Amino acid sequence: xxxxxxxxxxxxxxxxxxxxxxxxxxxxxxxxxxxxxxxxxxxxxxxxxxxxxxxxxxxxxxxxxxxxxxxxxxxxxxxxxxxxxxxxxxxxxxxxxxxxxxxxxxxxxxxxxxxxxxxxxxxxxxxxxxxxxxxxxxxxxxxxxxxxxxxxxxxxxxxxxxxxxxxxxxxxxxxxxxxxxxxxxxxxxxxxxx
Numbered sequence: 342x343x344x345x346x347x348x349x350x351x352x353x354x355x356x357x358x359x360x361x362x363x364x365x366x367x368x369x370x371x372x373x374x375x376x377x378x379x380x381x382x383x384x385x386x387x388x389x390x391x392x393x394x395x396x397x398x399x400x401x402x403x404x405x406x407x408x409x410x411x412x413x414x415x416x417x418x419x420x421x422x423x424x425x426x427x428x429x430x431x432x433x434x435x436x437x438x439x440x441x442x443x444x445x446x447x448x449x450x451x452x453x454x455x456x457x458x459x460x461x462x463x464x465x466x467x468x469x470x471x472x473x474x475x476x477x478x479x480x481x482x483x484x485x486x487x488x489x490x491x492x493x494x495x496x497x498x499x500x501x502x503x504x505x506x507x508x509x510x511x512x513x514x515x516x517x518x519x520x521x522x523x524x525x526x527x528x529x530x531x532x533x534x535x
Contacts, residue, residue: 342399342400342401342406342470342471342474343399343400343401344397344398344399344400344474344475344477344478345358345397345398345400346395346396346397346478346482347359347362347395347396347397347398348392348394348395348396349392350392357403358398358400359396360384361398361400361403361405362396362398362405362408363384363385363386363390364383364384364385364405365405365408365458365460366384366385366386366408366456366458367380367383367384367385368460369458369460369461370385370456370458371385373461374520376435376520377435387424388418388419388421389410389412389416389418389421389423389424389455390410391412391416391418393412393413393416393418394410394411394412394416395410395411395412395482395486396408396409396410396411397409397410397411397475397478397479397482399471399474399475399478404460404462405460406459406460406462406463406467406471407458407459407460407463407471407472407474407475408456408457408458408475409454409455409456409457409458409475409479410454410455410456411452411453411454411479411482411483411486411488411491412424412452412453412455413449413451413452413453413486413488414426414445414446414447414448414449414451414452414453414492415447415448415449420432422445422447423445423453423455424436424453424455424494425440425441425445425453425455425492425493425494425526426445426447428440428494429441429444429445435519435520436494436519437517437519439514439515439517440494440514440515440517440526441513441514441526442512442513442514442515443513445492446492448490449487450487450488450489450490451488451489451490451491451492452483452486452488452490452491452492453491453492453493454479454483454491454492454493454495455493455494457475457493457495459471459472459475479491480508480531483531484531488531489530489531490528490529490530490531491508491528491529492513492526492527492528492529493526493527493529494519494524494525494526495524495525495526495527496522496523496524496525497516497523497524497525498523499525499527508529508530508531509529509530509531510527510528510529510530511527511528512525512526512527512528513525513526513527513528514526
Protein backbone atom coordinates (compact mmCIF):
# COMPACT_ATOMS: atom_id res chain seq x y z
CA UNK A 342 0.00 0.00 0.00
CA UNK A 343 1.35 3.41 -1.00
CA UNK A 344 0.42 6.93 0.00
CA UNK A 345 1.12 9.79 -2.40
CA UNK A 346 0.60 13.53 -2.10
CA UNK A 347 -0.20 15.03 -5.48
CA UNK A 348 0.13 18.62 -6.61
CA UNK A 349 -0.12 20.32 -9.98
CA UNK A 350 3.69 20.49 -10.04
CA UNK A 351 4.28 16.76 -9.46
CA UNK A 352 1.21 14.96 -10.85
CA UNK A 353 2.82 14.34 -14.26
CA UNK A 354 5.31 12.06 -12.48
CA UNK A 355 2.52 9.71 -11.37
CA UNK A 356 0.87 8.74 -14.66
CA UNK A 357 -2.85 8.07 -14.25
CA UNK A 358 -2.88 8.49 -10.46
CA UNK A 359 -4.63 11.88 -10.44
CA UNK A 360 -7.33 10.96 -13.01
CA UNK A 361 -7.84 7.68 -11.12
CA UNK A 362 -8.16 9.67 -7.89
CA UNK A 363 -10.90 11.85 -9.43
CA UNK A 364 -12.62 8.73 -10.79
CA UNK A 365 -12.60 7.25 -7.29
CA UNK A 366 -14.07 10.48 -5.92
CA UNK A 367 -16.83 10.25 -8.54
CA UNK A 368 -17.57 6.67 -7.50
CA UNK A 369 -17.69 7.62 -3.83
CA UNK A 370 -19.57 10.92 -3.97
CA UNK A 371 -21.70 10.81 -7.13
CA UNK A 372 -22.42 7.10 -7.65
CA UNK A 373 -22.55 5.83 -4.04
CA UNK A 374 -23.62 8.96 -2.11
CA UNK A 375 -25.79 10.29 -4.95
CA UNK A 376 -24.45 13.83 -4.53
CA UNK A 377 -25.11 16.34 -7.30
CA UNK A 378 -21.54 17.36 -8.16
CA UNK A 379 -19.73 18.35 -11.37
CA UNK A 380 -18.24 15.53 -13.41
CA UNK A 381 -16.54 15.04 -16.76
CA UNK A 382 -15.01 11.97 -18.41
CA UNK A 383 -15.95 9.85 -15.40
CA UNK A 384 -14.17 12.16 -12.93
CA UNK A 385 -15.62 14.29 -10.11
CA UNK A 386 -14.17 17.77 -9.58
CA UNK A 387 -15.16 21.19 -8.29
CA UNK A 388 -13.98 24.78 -8.11
CA UNK A 389 -11.56 23.95 -5.29
CA UNK A 390 -9.41 21.58 -7.34
CA UNK A 391 -6.86 24.27 -8.23
CA UNK A 392 -3.06 24.52 -8.21
CA UNK A 393 -3.32 25.78 -4.61
CA UNK A 394 -4.65 22.41 -3.43
CA UNK A 395 -2.96 19.10 -2.69
CA UNK A 396 -4.52 15.64 -2.99
CA UNK A 397 -3.55 12.65 -0.89
CA UNK A 398 -4.17 9.21 -2.37
CA UNK A 399 -3.83 5.85 -0.67
CA UNK A 400 -3.42 3.33 -3.45
CA UNK A 401 -2.41 -0.25 -4.13
CA UNK A 402 -1.91 -2.12 -7.42
CA UNK A 403 -3.44 0.75 -9.42
CA UNK A 404 -6.57 1.02 -7.24
CA UNK A 405 -7.39 4.14 -5.23
CA UNK A 406 -8.33 3.04 -1.71
CA UNK A 407 -8.84 6.45 -0.08
CA UNK A 408 -8.26 10.13 -0.59
CA UNK A 409 -8.49 13.66 0.73
CA UNK A 410 -7.98 17.18 -0.57
CA UNK A 411 -6.07 19.94 1.25
CA UNK A 412 -6.65 23.60 0.40
CA UNK A 413 -5.06 26.62 2.10
CA UNK A 414 -7.55 28.98 3.71
CA UNK A 415 -5.78 31.83 1.89
CA UNK A 416 -6.70 30.32 -1.49
CA UNK A 417 -8.65 32.39 -3.98
CA UNK A 418 -9.84 31.49 -7.47
CA UNK A 419 -12.23 34.01 -8.99
CA UNK A 420 -15.09 34.42 -6.51
CA UNK A 421 -14.19 31.22 -4.61
CA UNK A 422 -11.89 30.73 -1.62
CA UNK A 423 -12.29 27.40 0.16
CA UNK A 424 -15.36 25.22 0.66
CA UNK A 425 -16.19 25.95 4.33
CA UNK A 426 -15.71 29.72 3.93
CA UNK A 427 -17.79 29.83 0.75
CA UNK A 428 -20.54 27.77 2.42
CA UNK A 429 -20.58 30.27 5.30
CA UNK A 430 -21.03 33.08 2.75
CA UNK A 431 -24.07 31.25 1.38
CA UNK A 432 -22.38 30.45 -1.94
CA UNK A 433 -22.99 26.67 -1.80
CA UNK A 434 -26.55 25.34 -1.90
CA UNK A 435 -25.60 21.92 -0.55
CA UNK A 436 -23.94 23.11 2.70
CA UNK A 437 -25.75 25.30 5.27
CA UNK A 438 -24.26 28.74 5.92
CA UNK A 439 -24.47 28.35 9.72
CA UNK A 440 -21.83 25.60 9.77
CA UNK A 441 -19.31 27.58 11.88
CA UNK A 442 -19.43 29.19 15.33
CA UNK A 443 -16.93 31.82 14.16
CA UNK A 444 -15.91 33.69 11.05
CA UNK A 445 -14.17 31.32 8.61
CA UNK A 446 -10.42 31.79 9.10
CA UNK A 447 -8.09 33.13 6.43
CA UNK A 448 -4.63 32.21 7.65
CA UNK A 449 -1.59 30.74 5.89
CA UNK A 450 -1.15 28.30 8.78
CA UNK A 451 -4.70 26.89 8.56
CA UNK A 452 -5.59 24.49 5.75
CA UNK A 453 -8.95 22.95 4.95
CA UNK A 454 -9.33 19.20 4.49
CA UNK A 455 -12.22 18.17 2.26
CA UNK A 456 -13.55 15.45 -0.05
CA UNK A 457 -12.43 12.70 2.34
CA UNK A 458 -13.33 9.19 1.23
CA UNK A 459 -12.46 5.55 1.71
CA UNK A 460 -13.50 3.30 -1.15
CA UNK A 461 -16.31 0.86 -0.39
CA UNK A 462 -14.17 -1.78 -2.11
CA UNK A 463 -11.76 -1.70 0.87
CA UNK A 464 -12.54 -4.77 3.02
CA UNK A 465 -13.66 -4.09 6.60
CA UNK A 466 -10.50 -5.73 8.02
CA UNK A 467 -8.35 -3.22 6.05
CA UNK A 468 -10.34 -0.02 6.65
CA UNK A 469 -8.57 1.01 9.88
CA UNK A 470 -5.17 0.52 8.24
CA UNK A 471 -6.19 2.53 5.17
CA UNK A 472 -7.65 5.29 7.35
CA UNK A 473 -4.47 5.40 9.44
CA UNK A 474 -2.31 5.71 6.30
CA UNK A 475 -4.55 8.47 4.91
CA UNK A 476 -4.58 10.47 8.13
CA UNK A 477 -0.87 9.93 8.77
CA UNK A 478 -0.07 11.33 5.32
CA UNK A 479 -2.54 14.18 5.91
CA UNK A 480 -0.65 15.24 9.04
CA UNK A 481 2.76 14.86 7.38
CA UNK A 482 1.73 16.76 4.24
CA UNK A 483 -0.05 19.54 6.13
CA UNK A 484 2.96 20.12 8.38
CA UNK A 485 5.29 20.19 5.36
CA UNK A 486 3.11 22.92 3.85
CA UNK A 487 3.42 25.05 6.99
CA UNK A 488 0.00 24.21 8.40
CA UNK A 489 -0.45 24.36 12.15
CA UNK A 490 -4.18 23.65 12.09
CA UNK A 491 -6.70 21.87 9.86
CA UNK A 492 -10.33 22.81 9.40
CA UNK A 493 -12.65 20.11 8.10
CA UNK A 494 -16.32 19.35 7.63
CA UNK A 495 -16.23 15.78 8.89
CA UNK A 496 -18.61 13.05 10.07
CA UNK A 497 -19.82 14.00 13.56
CA UNK A 498 -18.13 10.88 14.99
CA UNK A 499 -14.71 12.54 14.57
CA UNK A 500 -14.07 12.45 18.33
CA UNK A 501 -13.82 8.63 18.13
CA UNK A 502 -10.84 8.62 15.76
CA UNK A 503 -9.11 11.96 16.31
CA UNK A 504 -7.24 10.70 19.38
CA UNK A 505 -5.40 8.11 17.27
CA UNK A 506 -3.76 10.88 15.25
CA UNK A 507 -1.21 13.49 16.20
CA UNK A 508 -4.07 15.97 16.49
CA UNK A 509 -6.15 17.71 19.11
CA UNK A 510 -9.55 18.93 17.96
CA UNK A 511 -12.58 20.88 18.97
CA UNK A 512 -15.97 21.50 17.44
CA UNK A 513 -15.95 24.64 15.29
CA UNK A 514 -19.62 24.42 14.42
CA UNK A 515 -22.89 22.67 15.25
CA UNK A 516 -23.75 19.11 14.27
CA UNK A 517 -25.93 19.10 11.17
CA UNK A 518 -27.36 16.63 8.72
CA UNK A 519 -25.88 17.18 5.26
CA UNK A 520 -27.07 14.82 2.53
CA UNK A 521 -28.04 12.20 5.10
CA UNK A 522 -24.72 12.33 6.97
CA UNK A 523 -24.44 13.76 10.49
CA UNK A 524 -21.56 16.22 10.04
CA UNK A 525 -19.69 18.91 11.93
CA UNK A 526 -16.83 21.30 11.29
CA UNK A 527 -13.83 20.44 13.47
CA UNK A 528 -10.73 22.55 14.00
CA UNK A 529 -7.74 20.29 14.47
CA UNK A 530 -4.38 21.33 15.87
CA UNK A 531 -1.15 19.37 15.75
CA UNK A 532 -0.14 18.10 19.16
CA UNK A 533 3.06 19.64 20.40
CA UNK A 534 5.57 17.50 22.19
CA UNK A 535 8.29 18.80 24.53
